[in-house]
Amino acid sequence: GQSLEQPSEVTAVEGAIVQINCTYQTSGFYGLSWYQQHDGGAPTFLSYNALDGLEETGRFSSFLSRSDSYGYLLLQELQMKDSASYFCAAYGQNFVFGPGTRLSVLP
């Protein structure tokens, strides 16, 4: 089977840096991806790691370690609009999503 774990909630202040971790168990693993979802909205793609290491896209970075079945999303210079749920997703036999981490950014 496939399963992913991530923290349920994270709180940080504007301008801070926050890291959201994700551990996974899956068969036929291709890579790990991250999605953002605002309340009432659709999930939107943030990043994808197929290889070990860090991928940087603006204020967001994502890391993958295949040997540890672990990845994280790093959000820098937090803004109020970053308050949302963040999901890691393992690409394997199909796309399976983690339970989501609700990020609250405080002023």
Added chain:
Amino acid sequence: NAGVMQNPRHLVRRRGQEARLRCSPVKGHSHVYWYRQLPEEGLKFMVYLQKENIIDESGMPKERFSAEFPKEGPSILRIQQVVRGDSAAYFCASSPEKGKSPLHFGNGTRLTVT
């Protein structure tokens, strides 16, 4: 290019009725995924289809639920004899190839069973 189009956006059904949810993937995308989401919860995988074929339906209940992705036309998720527990947001996503491309999500269909 239009993104993933789902309709209807909101659907209300009485218990025992049928619900049909439609999803038109991004043009050129042949891989379609359906997910179900309850309030404050994650995205639960239901079914993965590639044109005319069901690849993985391990997340879809065996009874009352079915999905198709015909050669022509949108993908359809069909729920027969709906019950209150079927009330949820149903999201469709598409990708051009398996495993290497991000998923493009539609805005979802909010199903309410009264």
